[in-house]
Amino acid sequence: MIEPKENQQPTSSTQTLTTRQGHPVRNNQNQRTVGTRGPATLENYQFLEKISHFDRERIPERVVHARGAGAHGVFEAYGKVGDESISKYTRAKLFQEKGKQTPVFVRFSTVIHSGHSPETLRDPRGFAVKFYTEDGNWDLVGNNLKVFFIRDAIKFPDVIHSLKPDPVTNRQDGGRIFDFMSNTPESVHMLTFLFSPWGIPANYRQMQGSGVNTYKWVNDKGEGTLVKYHWEPMQGVKNLTQPEAEQIQAKNINHSTQDLYEAIERGDFPQWELRVQIMEDGEHPELDFDPLDDTKIWPEDQFPMLPVGMMTLNRNPENYFAEVEQAAFGTGVLVDGLDFSDDKMLVGRTFSYSDTQRYRVGPNYLQLPINSPRAGVATNQRDGQMTFHVDTAPGHNPHVNYEPSSMNGPQEAPRDLPEHSPHVEGRLQRASIERTNNFKQAGERYRSFEDWERDDLINNLVENISAATPEVQARMVELFTECDADYGRRVAEGLEQVRQNKMKDTREPQLS
Numbered sequence: 001m002i003e004p005k006e007n008q009q010p011t012s013s014t015q016t017l018t019t020r021q022g023h024p025v026r027n028n029q030n031q032r033t034v035g036t037r038g039p040a041t042l043e044n045y046q047f048l049e050k051i052s053h054f055d056r057e058r059i060p061e062r063v064v065h066a067r068g069a070g071a072h073g074v075f076e077a078y079g080k081v082g083d084e085s086i087s088k089y090t091r092a093k094l095f096q097e098k099g100k101q102t103p104v105f106v107r108f109s110t111v112i113h114s115g116h117s118p119e120t121l122r123d124p125r126g127f128a129v130k131f132y133t134e135d136g137n138w139d140l141v142g143n144n145l146k147v148f149f150i151r152d153a154i155k156f157p158d159v160i161h162s163l164k165p166d167p168v169t170n171r172q173d174g175g176r177i178f179d180f181m182s183n184t185p186e187s188v189h190m191l192t193f194l195f196s197p198w199g200i201p202a203n204y205r206q207m208q209g210s211g212v213n214t215y216k217w218v219n220d221k222g223e224g225t226l227v228k229y230h231w232e233p234m235q236g237v238k239n240l241t242q243p244e245a246e247q248i249q250a251k252n253i254n255h256s257t258q259d260l261y262e263a264i265e266r267g268d269f270p271q272w273e274l275r276v277q278i279m280e281d282g283e284h285p286e287l288d289f290d291p292l293d294d295t296k297i298w299p300e301d302q303f304p305m306l307p308v309g310m311m312t313l314n315r316n317p318e319n320y321f322a323e324v325e326q327a328a329f330g331t332g333v334l335v336d337g338l339d340f341s342d343d344k345m346l347v348g349r350t351f352s353y354s355d356t357q358r359y360r361v362g363p364n365y366l367q368l369p370i371n372s373p374r375a376g377v378a379t380n381q382r383d384g385q386m387t388f389h390v391d392t393a394p395g396h397n398p399h400v401n402y403e404p405s406s407m408n409g410p411q412e413a414p415r416d417l418p419e420h421s422p423h424v425e426g427r428l429q430r431a432s433i434e435r436t437n438n439f440k441q442a443g444e445r446y447r448s449f450e451d452w453e454r455d456d457l458i459n460n461l462v463e464n465i466s467a468a469t470p471e472v473q474a475r476m477v478e479l480f481t482e483c484d485a486d487y488g489r490r491v492a493e494g495l496e497q498v499r500q501n502k503m504k505d506t507r508e509p510q511l512s
């Protein structure tokens, strides 16, 4: 990814250590001092440059998804969606021809804790894919789980604050988490996944991915179809129970990063099939959920998974910081033929990603090789911190950084295909969606688990909820009971057992 600079002139030999100014370094072991014992002198440029660059090595971590691993690869289209020609639904060029290849970069991540936190922690896993298409970049920013905690972007800082460490004790706290969740009933479907073994994928290669939010496809006529994206691992799915994760964590906090890197190094390239679910555009009053509600799964018997292509990861990054840490994905990064739905989470996400990246990486983050499209770039954006080059196309007049112009500046592209322009109408208001139906799918999920998954779910919930106040515990039991009577009963019994054990502990004479 990192190209050698064309104008690089070797100082004495290409192996010679230099400063960033190109000066050969003749002594990298000792500062310049008066005598051997010091004091040191301040004009010591080589030392000052080295140490002051070191002082600035970190950029802000991602506010969420700080811990991650990445890899390069390729996406190969099937030219179809299921058995139909894909052009019926989308004109996106990367999907049209069977065998068409598009380079990709993928970053997997955990969500809540910092950049070197254990990869065994219970957390959704991020699954973000950047497609470098001929029409510019497409980012599909997903998670391993198919649903989310909330359905309105205004709640995102709250849900994340509840999951992050306590601002006083700096420890993650089940009491705070379930205080928030018990007042957020739409979270119960996600919690049912997260506290089961699905909340700890065994590694990044053996997990699914999902775009979670609803997007649209747009065809040559400008007609839209609702679409949800899913990645199915060809390696199979493997999750861990809490005790299995603890065993790994005792010895290795980087096991997923290591697993991905080593698999690619030995040529065992992981693959995922991209599958979509599609639905006619519209509100679908016949469904008991809103198709734009990201706390819901679209049932597969009504909306089957239709394969559209295969992704293979076949190359490790050469520089973790440049390629993985500085990678910037966003839900607004779409190409012609792909569009937003009206999902109000998706709109919020689309603002948030590029906003945080201008702060985290800098206003010119799109000029970095990992983020820059392989398709040509010709903008009138100029300057700002760390400008690396001017975004002009070959042959453009460098004096023209505005549009319109008749002096050979960049011109608008012709619109050869009709725009998708849905009609939207309604009262401006602040209100929840109508079809909330918070509990039905969570209950179905609970019942669909195998016994060992259900047992692990109950144990994990009981352990974490027992840190909450009695009122919060009671509210959580009510929510689980709404999903399934057995679910509520088992959590209530587990919490009661913890209470009795605590009382027994306080009654027993202390040894010391």
Ligand code: HEM
Binding pocket: 061, 062, 063, 064, 065, 068, 107, 108, 109, 125, 126, 127, 128, 141, 142, 143, 148, 152, 153, 154, 156, 210, 211, 212, 213, 327, 328, 329, 345, 346, 348, 349, 352, 353, 356, 357, 360
């Ligand atoms: C309104 C809801 C959400 C907001 C406001 C939000 C915001 C953010 C922000 C600010 C980042 C850090 C980006 C960076 O520093 O580069 C991030 C990362 C990420 N988010 Fe979200 N997020 C939301 C919901 C979701 C959902 C539902 C998913 C899953 C579909 C998701 C998946 C990811 C992933 C995978 C990353 C890491 C991307 C990477 O690897 O660089 N987020 N999110």
